[in-house]
Amino acid sequence: MVDNDTEENRNHCRSRSGRRAFLAAAGAAGVTGLSGCLGSIGGGGGGNTVTYGLLNPMSGAYSSLGPNQRRGAELAVEHINDSDAFDTQVETVTGDTQTDSTAAVQEAERLVNRNGATYLFGAISSSVALALNEFAAEQEIVYNPGGAAVPITGEACNEFVFRTETNTAQIAEAVSAYTANNLGTRVWFHIADYAYGESVLNRVRSRMQDANGNVEVVGTSRSQLGASNYDSFISEIANSDAEVAVLGMTGGDLINFVSQADGQGLKDQVNIMSPTMTFQTVRGALGDAAVGTYGGVRYLPKLTTGDNQQFVEAYRSQHDEDPDNFARVGYESLRMTVRGVDAAGSAEPTDVVEQLPGMEMDTIFGPNRFRDCDHQATNPTWMGEVVEGNGNLPGVETLQKVEGTDALPPCSELGCDLG
Amino acid sequence: MAAAGALFDQVLNGLTIGMVYVLLAAGLSIVFGVMDVINFAHGEFFALGAYFALSVAIATGPGGFWVALLVAPLLVAVVGAGVERFTVRPLYGRNPLYHILLTFGLVLVIKDVVELVWGPQPYQFAKPPVLRGTVEILGYGYSVYSYFVVGVGLLIAVGTWLALTRTKYGLIIRAGSMDRGMVRNLGIDVDRYYTLVFAFGALLAAVGGVVIAGRQSVSPGMGDSVIIPAFIIVVLGGLGSFRGAVVGGLAVGVVQTLVRSYVPVLEGLVVFLLMIVVLLVRPQGLFGNPEWAGADEGGDLLTVSGGGVFDSTLRRRAGAALVAAFAVVPLLVGLPSYYVNTLAVSIFVWALFALSLDLVMGYAGLVSLGHVLFYGVGAYATVLVVVNLVPSLWVALAVAIAVCTAVAWVVGHLSIRVSGVYFSMITLAFAELFHSAVYKFGWTGGSDGIFGGFDPTYGLVGGPAVRSIELVGDVELFYYVALAAAVGGYLLARRLIRAPFGSVLQAIRESEDRTAFVGYDVTAYKRRAFVVSGGLAGLAGGLSATLTGGVAPEFLAWILSGEVIVMTILGGMGTLYGPMLGAGVYLVVKDVLLSLTNAGSPLLVALGEFWQGALGLLFVAFVIFVPEGLVSLPETVASRIDRRSGGGETIAEDAEVSD
Secondary structure, eight states: OOOOHHHHHHHHHHTTOOHHHHHHHHHHTOOOSOTTOGGGOOOOOSSOEEEEEEEEOOSSTTTTTHHHHHHHHHHHHHHHHHOTTOOOEEEEEEEEOTTOHHHHHHHHHIIIIITOOOEEEEOOSHHHHHHHHHHHHHHTOEEEEOOOOGGGGTTTOOTTBOBOSOOHHHHHHHHHHHIIIIIOSEEEEEEESSHHHHHHHHHHHHHHHHHOTTOEEEEEEEEOTTOOOOHHHHHHHHTSOOSEEEEEOOHHHHHHHHHHHHHTTGGGTSEEEETTTTOHHHHHHHGGGGTTOEEEESOOTTOOSTTHHHHHHHHHHHHSSOOOHHHHHHHHHHHHHHHHHHHHTOOOHHHHHHHSTTOOEEETTEEEOBOTTTOBBOOOEEEEEEEOOSTTSOEEEEEEEEOHHHHSOOHHHHTOOOO | OHHHHHHHHHHHHHHHHHHHHHHHHHHHHHHHHHHOOOOTTHHHHHHHHHHHHHHHHHHHOTTHHHHHHHHHHHHHHHHHHHHIIIIIGGGTTBOTHHHHHHHHHHHHHHHHHHHHHHOSSOBOOOOOGGGSSEEEETTEEEEHHHHHHHHHHHHHHHHHHHHHHHSHHHHHHHHHHHOHHHHHHTTOOTHHHHHHHHHHHHHHHHHHHHHHHTTSOBOTTHHHHHHHHHHHHHHHHOTTOHHHHHHHHHHHHHHHHHHHHHOGGGTTTHHHHHHHHHHHHOTTOSSOOHHHHHTOOOOBOOOOOSOSSSOHHHHHHHHHHHHHHHHHHHHHSOOOHIIIIIIIHHHHHHHHHHHHHHIIIIISOOOOTTTHHHHHHHHHHHHHHHHHTOOBHHHHHHHHHHHHHHHHHHHHHHHTTSOTHHHHHHHHHHHHHHHHHHTTOTTTTGGGOBOTTOOOBSSSSSOSBGGGOBOGGGOBHHHHHHHHHHHHHHHHHHHHHHSHHHHHHHHHHHOHHHHHHHTOOHHHHHHHHHHHHHHHHHHHHHHHHHHHTSBOGGGGOHHHHHHHHHHHHHHOTTSSHHHHHHHHHHHHHHHHHHHGGGSSSHHHHHHHHTHHHHHHHHHHHHHHHOTTOGGGHHHHHHHHHHHHTTOOOOOOSSOOOOO
């Protein structure tokens, strides 16, 4: 398969001899182990082949989300390889992050050094994505993170990281003003006690206060990440005079909270809003319990932007279900990056990262690009309400759209400056 | 009045979750009390209950919830009986330690089977309309479902209590949990009751799983999230005590809930603090009978014989040859960088970690379930020193070792006064305290961990970056650092074990009382071993962080403690090289399974996707068929061959321990 000698050899030479490491070594101890490598690095004309490592959480805490990421990416590979619109051919190798940073880095090493990958896509949890950020810079390979935490393209950004996932700042932009102006000004914040929860608290709170001067925080509570029992917080919120509860939590935490809130009748007393409420896994798990709540929208299969409907149809015909946001991220990460490979006319990551930033291209969301200064895709976001659907999966009605350029705060505010 | 209403709310909330804990802990406690089985798979029975209920409810349509409530636990009881009959039974008479390896394997298998059948996505279980919404009693409104959970829990707890106290079966089971030998001497075949007890324990857990499914999502991780609280409750209440499980379960539920709303800082910590305090005051738990622990039959701890097929000179030569091969081969043969610089380094790191555990577990008989504490603290210390103080790898590792020995001294001081499973649980509690704590501070990086700015160097204040120096054939210098640490750790441990210190440790493991009678300060010796072990584990953690390029809370996850115990038992406890070998085999097998997804053949790809289950099956088979670990494999094979050719005796029963 990928066991091609020159590929292998070249990647040996790349190993840990990345630019930063190289400079450090050359400065202090002289260069060892580099001889004989320079010859094997060659640019190519049209028709390059790149090896993409799909490194998704197939086991561990995010094992319910990883497989969709991978399906989306695999669909992109089929489209790219079959389409005349792309010069580049893509081969894939796969790995399992196990939702663990140590395991993820080890798997990444294997994909790069053993299987010859020079492009990586995957991970959802922020600690794993941040570990892979460092790995990508060190190895000088392109990495598309699947995590939504701001620091991935904020304080921890680097020139090799390109993100098509919508980050939490973009979502906060979509939900804050609408919540303050339509759902209530007396707000209770409940967050899971970790980086994501804190970022929702800080960002949504300040954006809500910017949007409406009457916003008043009547209470703030925190639960441990992964907690399964939220009765005490629900009782506290019910016993307060809050009009809206903003939940800074994701996945199982959010599902359990809303399910228990529904059991206690909290929906009748306050509006419930969470930036991640409309996610397909959340709606699917909650069923009717989610109906009547509000949330940010990163992606919906019914969107008519860009070539979304072609994507949805192709995905449906393969998997007999609608793609979710993670599938979209998998699909678009590969497609946007390979457009950059085409434009650079070279499979070398160092060439591609010169070409890709700011390059305008057609995507599922219509015209889009990786922003120059932080390599974050300028995705639009929406405010949505969960409504009755057909069958077990409730639907989502979009209430307000925020355009891609408006949703993304300036780079300086997010802590990245790639120029 | 409002405040009183809020408090009443919280107490009811606590009782609701407490009842689920009672169902879980009661089964676990009875199983341990009667059978001495430390059942890590208990949480999976809980999850299976929820999943079976899901399927039964869907299959039977309206009213399915009530059918599921009856049928799902019975199905799980059948699974439990099968598990006991085919996997647990071959292990009776052996030390409970082996159940850790066995049930750890079962957890992996059951979890993968669940994902295979139901998929990884979370489900929500539709409650019947009668149980939705709130009900008002005396002007006070509260969730109907919570009342329902409390009611079901109460009913089952009372039923179980009556069965235990008023029936002949209950009498025998209670007698068995107090003194199995005596029951046997009275002519009762206690073993026949084991299947029943195990199945009943699984049934109780499954009922808990079914009722919790109405409150939270049903997902593959739900077993993991309850197993630690369940163990804590069992230990708090006293092993084998049904009353303890009930009181402990309700108390933990209520305390957890109240602390969550009134002292939120302590959330996640309070349960562990509670357990540590209770065990320090009452080492046998609230309702445990100290005499039961005294009458501990223990079972055979199958440490490996020093004799056997290879004599000690041969073994020494083999060891030296192996180290020489590790040192030279990568330089001569152009091995792929991944195998040398990543896989081999990670094997050295885990070999060192397993060695450190073996020092306390295989020699002093202390089963530390919290050993990940030192690994994690070592990793954090290394990263924090490099990021904030000096970039030198050597300084950072030295600080890591120093911090870990200090932590080990304190934890050892507090923990070693309790013994057996209580020791395992108190060390686990300390590890979980640290795990929860790193989320709460800014300087530890919270849930994101610390990855940026971690660039250790070989010099004292600067110099070449650690991962940048490559020797001939792409071998990194760091490979030799890790190899030296593993070999150095081994030589240090061997020196200790061969010294009088080591003889005392082994004497303690064989009989603590006799060692004390001879005049040794048993506690002091154990504590010293624990401190050395903590330092070595800290070094392993520091090296691991360097390999990963940073640190995150996953470094303190209790599952790593489980993994290192598995490696140690897999390799063979009570030898120093066995656990190191176990680490190597574990990681190589895992790597092979993981890489199968790129193998091409569909069959192999499917096996690669089932890697956790495959690994689990391997453990189960291993603990049943090769109980003394990998290092005993040559002897086991030799004795099989001997027996087949009709000659020779079986291997010596009372084997002496050596390095």
